[in-house]
Amino acid sequence: MKKKLLATLLSASLCIGIVSGCSSSETTDTAQSETSSSEPQTETSETATQSNTEAESESLEPITITMMQELFSDSAPDLSDEWYTYIKDNLGVTLDVNFVPTQSYVDKITTTIASGDLPMVIAANSSVLKNQGILDMIADEDFWDLTDIIKDYPNLYEFVGEDRWTTSAIEGKNWGIPRLRVLPRNGGVIRQDWLDNLGLEMPTTFDELYDVLYAFTYDDPDGNGIDDTYGVVTSYVGTGNRGWNGFQTLAVSFGAPNTWGYIDGKMVPDFGTEEYMNALKFIKKLYDNGVMNKNFNEITAEDRKTEYMAGNYGAVFCVIDDIQGLQSGLVQAVDTAQSKVLGAVTQNKGDTIRIHSTTGYNGLVMFPKYGDGAIQSEEELRRVLSFYDSMCTDEYQDLLNYGIEGLTYETVNSVRTLTTTENGSLVLDVQKGDINQILPAADYVRKDDDNEMLISLYDTIEERMDYAVLDDSAGLTSATYNDLSSELDAIMMDAAVNFVIGSIDEDGYWAAYDQWLADGGQDVIDEFTEAYELYR
Amino acid sequence: MIKNKAKNNSGKLSFSRSLKKYWILYLMMLPGLLYFIVFKYGSMFGLITAFQEFRLTKGVLGSQFVGFEHFAKFFQSNKFSTLFINTMRLAVCNIIFFFPLPIIISLLINELKSKRYKSVIQGVIYIPHFVSWVVVASVVVELFNTQDGAITQMINKAFGTSVNILSNENTFVGLITGEQMWKEFGWGTIIFLAALAGVDTQLYEAAKIDGANRWKQTLHVTLPAMKPTIIIQLILRMGNFLNTGFEQILLALNSSNRSVGEVFDTYVYQVALQNGKISYGTAIGMFKSVVGLILVVTVNKIAKKAGEEGVY
Structure with missing residues (x-):
């Protein structure tokens, strides 16, 4: 009797195993369909070598370059489309790109290294560069060191510029091509139409900023008679968020260093300064008075954009080049809405403007040496780099920015205008x-067809370039930080969030800072100080 | 008696002859066997990395051995006690609040008279199991988020007090256990209902003749019949005691509840896959499994001592 029972039981649990196995395979299926987008390319690469024998004009021999990078949009492009064919026909290069969804990119890198399947080129964003597997590979020189080679490629060298070759070097060596980003990138976007409705000016000081956001919340800026508006929306759910989510932007404007500053003979993290505390108090004031969204520690970065685009918030902390996407989303909800880059704020009128700056690059494009599919010889590396060099010429930069005439853009009165598809996205x-x-x-x-908003955005970027406050730790490494970064960063993220929502007070924040120091922060300070004095 | 005879007979058969005779049964066993060999035993090979300074580029065979260094590092780190306490808290809550739920539900379902109604109920309560945690988490955020969650606002309007469920150390355990209960209580009834189906109806008839009412029948017939199943389920559950559900917790974590919410599973994910410290992550995962094994063995022993049938 009992044996029989055990048997029924086991067979029942086996059934469950099978059924739940089915349900979980759904998730892996989608993952596979994402990666399988690279499959058709193996076919095209064969046809490529054939068609290229016709394109004799190219002196360099044809090559298929395998790549791996993040996919941010919903679907990967079709690599047999005209744009890719153009590169193949003109440069003899077939791009075989494995697009990996951004959520699982870091995991994918780890597993790809482990299986020895690294392609010839990978895009390593800042999280990937913190991955132990990548750090080990750098230490073992499993990537090609570009330090002495890049000068042979003048277009590429000039394109990146000497400054960013220097800042993107890891302990003096260039392990990849930096992916260029605007320096004064972090800031905010504000509803110009709400400012106009309430007869307010663009804020220039913290007090004015507070007043404007307060008015957005309580003075019915959209004029519908319902109390349904808020001042500003942001999100803080990952340690990397604080660059763009207002915390660092405001802290730097309050006078804190950007991430790390070399002050009085030692490196100081921004969150260990009084100025950072002032910024937190300012954010807390926004939070406490209902001006900022209460769920900033629960919603993702994407959610916060959605909230702004729904038209209930008067401002959003973001990277300022997001304004185009934000505005186009916003007008779909509120057709009279007008976004503008939030002006720089200072403590008192007339103070020197301080703008939080990125490092000028976001991760590296790296060339693995290790693995069967990687770049095996210097000859091969030089072939790949010469492709990158060609891509830096004006002709191919135009290909990146405008595409192919008649297909992705039309020229009218010598103004190149990008064409759009039926659903509004750019063909390019x-x-x-x-x-x-x-x-x-x-x-x-x-670009030729920039609208007013974009022109003013680029003007703003150029204006702010002079006020950008740089991170003194850029390019420096600390062994302790490499080891403990995620834990150390989490301590200070949690402290900042909990201070703002009020679950800890100022003493609690500094207690968390002491914890940070004790858990390895002090070693990080010492190591960065040493590295700073060595390399600067 | 018949059973014993059969056993003796088959015991005499040599393996090859038994294979010939019962080949279809062996064939049916094959997929399950392969599953365990490939996904359970095969992957145990990777445990070696817990004792190495594992380099992805050098592989398991090429990496340097460091003995118990990673274990020592983990036990000494101040993360250990936090993770341990957090995991235990969730695991104990799971056993106390979640484990009895499917038993109670299946008892209730068992009492239903209408067959149709019974199968509809069963079908409906299985559905949440098939909803992925990502979906559950986003629904929960929609309902409970502090700014404009539907339920948050309802409570806000009705009582004038604002509640904070997602970013609150005190509500985290309740949130997680509640989500688990909602998602899995129906699914958990399957095994218990299977056990109930095996109860001899004569026992009920006999009990009725003795004048037992429904409650007494449940107490003295149904529950004793279910007891072995419950105990085996409990023992098996012990093996997964420290598996607190990785996705679910990862999705619910934020700055305000991390101090109570970070568990072994999420930490292993962060350390091994995000930071790429495979060896350290494997060591932590292995520690967890060893604890699970010890728990299974201990509980099984206790069950046997108490005169119950264990899992082996």
Whole structure:
């Protein structure tokens, strides 16, 4: 009797195993369909070598370059489309790109290294560069060291610029091509139409900023008679968020260093300064008075954009080049809405403006040496680099920015205008996808058909360039930080969030800072100080 | 008696002859066997990395051995006690609040008269199991988020007090256990209902003749019949005691509840896959499994001592 029972039981649990096995395979299926987008390319690469024998004009021999990079949009581009064919026909290069969804990119890198399947080129974003597997590979020189080679490629060298070759070097060596980003990138976007409705001016001081956001919340800026508006929306759910989510932007404006500052003979993290505390108090004031969203520690970065685009918030902390996407989303909800880059704020009128700056690059495009599919010889590396060099010429930068005439853009009165598809996206974007992330792309490009908003955005960027406060730790490494970064960063993220929502007070915040020091922060300070004095 | 005879007979058969005779049964066993060999035993090979300074590029055979260094590092780190306490808290809550739920539900379902109604109920309560945690988490955020969650606002309007469920150390355990209960209580009834189906109806008839009412029948017939199943389920559950559900917790974590919410599973994910410290992550995962094994063995022993049938 009992044996029989055990048997029923086991067979029942086996059934469960099978059924739940089915349900979980759904998730892996989608993952596979994402990666399988690279399959058709193996076919095209064969046809490529054939068609290229016709294109004899190219002196360099044809090559298929395998790549791996993040996919930010919903679907990967079709690599047999005209845009890719153009590169194949003109440069003899077939791009075989494995687009990996951004959520699982870091995991994918780890597993790809483990299986020895690294392609010839990978895009390593800042999280990937913190991955132990990548750090080990750098230490073992499993990537090609570009330090002495890059000068042989003048277009590429000039394109990146000497400054960013220097800042993107890891302990003096260039392990990849930096992916260029605008320096004064972090800031905010504000509803110009709400400012106009309430008869307010663009804020220039913290007090004015507070007053404007307060008015957005309580003075019915959209004029519908319902109390349904808020001042500002942001999100803080990951340690990397604080760059763009207002915390560092405001802290730097309050006078804190950008991430790390060399002050009085030692390196100081921004969150250990009184100025950072002032910024936190300012954010807390926004939070306490209902001006900022209460769920900033629960919603993702994407959610916060959605909230702004729904039209209930008067401002959003973001990277300022997001304004185009934000505005186009916003007008779909509120057709009279007008977004503008939030002006720089200072403590008192007339103070020197301080703008939080990125490092000028976001991760590296790296060339693995290790693995069967990687770049095996210097000859091969030079072939790949010469492709990158060609991509930096004006002709191919135009290909990146405008695409192919008649297909992705039309020239009217010598103004190149990008064509759009039926559903409003640019044909160019559909054709080339996110490939800019791994090819040499400029941090910003003034295009012929820029609208007023974009022109003013680029003006703002250029204005702010002079006020950008740089991170003194850029390019420096600390062994302790490499080891403990995620834990140390989490301590200070949690402290900042909990201070703002009021679950700890100022003493609690400094207690958390002491904890940070004790858990390894002090070693990080010492190591960065030493590295700073060595390399600067 | 018949059973014993059969056993003796088959015991005499040599393996090859038994294979010939019962080949279809062996064939049916094959997929399950392969599953365990490939996904359970095969992957145990990777445990070696817990004792190495594992380099992805050098592989398991090429990496340097460091003995118990990673274990020592983990036990000494101040993360250990936090993770341990957090995991235990969730695991104990799971056993106390979640484990009895499917038993109670299946008893209730068992009492239903209408067959149709019974199968509809069963079908409906299985559905949440098939909803992925990502979906559950986003629904929960929609309902409970502090700014404009539907339920948060309802409570806000009705009582004038604001509640904070997602970013609160005190509500985290309740949130996680509640989500688990909602998602899995129906699914958990399957095994217990299977056990109930095996109860001899004569026992009920006999009990009725003795004048037992429904409650007494449940107490003295149904529950004793279910007891072995419950105990085996409990023992098996012990093996997964420290598996607190990785996705679910990862999705619910934020700055305000991390101090109570970070558990072994999420930490292993962060350390091994995000930071790429495979060896350290494997060591932590292995520690967890060893604890699970010890728990299974201990509980099984206790069950046997108490005169119950264990899992082996």
